[in-house]
Amino acid sequence: MIASPSVAEPRVDGSPDAWPGAAWADEVRRLARRRGxxxxxxxxxxxxxxxxxDHTGDSLALSRIAAESDASTIVFCGVHFMAETAKILSPHKTVLIPDARAGCSLADSITADQLREWKAEYPDAVVVSYVNTTAAVKAETDICCTSSNAVEVVASIxxxxxxxxxxxxxLGAHVRRVLGRENMHVWAGECHVHAGINGATLTAKAEANPDAELFVHPECGCATSALYLAGTGAVPADRVKILSTGGMLDAARASQASSVLVATEIGMLHQLRKAAPEIDFRAVNDRASCRYMKMITPEKLLRALREGRDEVHVDPELAARGRAAVQRMIEIGQPGGGE
Structure with a gap:
């Protein structure tokens, strides 16, 4: 156990703009060095x-970075399935999440038992699971995918x-639409935050900002509306981009637009503004904030480093089966990002 330092624990209000201060940052870095x-x-x-x-990004990209790192401990600031994925790819490392209660409505929308029942209805089907799933579901999966490579993964079958x-x-509807694949069955799960970014809101924002580009995550309930706007000419087709979070950053760096409307969780705006500070990035829905993501606070990160909590464990057999599903995705050659 690492002893608590003399530096007073910082307090912040948890709002998106809160910064806990230099003393907190110095202490986090010191404790991280001591823990490796x-x-x-x-x-x-x-x-x-x-x-x-040390690294900011989407969940799979971060887990792969962690697996290649010399660090003996991974502190994953995200939701629980992401820390599980890091443990799957780094089974011999210690994985901590600052708050083990940080769940995910999308990952929780299907259990391993439900998946086994679904597989029994279609015994010859290939199971493709988004990485936004629990370790137990990954273990029942043939091949994983990300939002940036889901089309390529399904096309490889x-x-x-x-x-x-x-x-x-x-995301499933997006893949089926792109590929025109009729023998693709899609589970009726959703991320409650992305589902809440609807077509009516996107249309209103696009009409009020006619020169803006649209960056739309394929998990969003408004993805179909975005393509409709492009198809009807209401928004020029080259301004409508269906992108993963990693794809949004790439597009931001390459964009010549002066303003971009962003349809995803609002935390993404911070990285986009850092990547392209000359662009005015605005959320399609200002209330699209994931309460689970925001459970990871500066205080809890400091506590995880001080006390070594909360450690994430994955059954070795489940981890091996889940790792095989991720590896099959990577072997396709389009590993992409996490979400």
Missing amino acids: AVILAHNYQLPAIQDIA PADREVLFLPDQF
């Missing part, structure tokens, strides 16, 4: 957490094989 820890932060985390992290795609219905 690498700190990872998802793009949807509070800005202070993103800025203190022989056309005569049925596909069970889970758990996100909006």
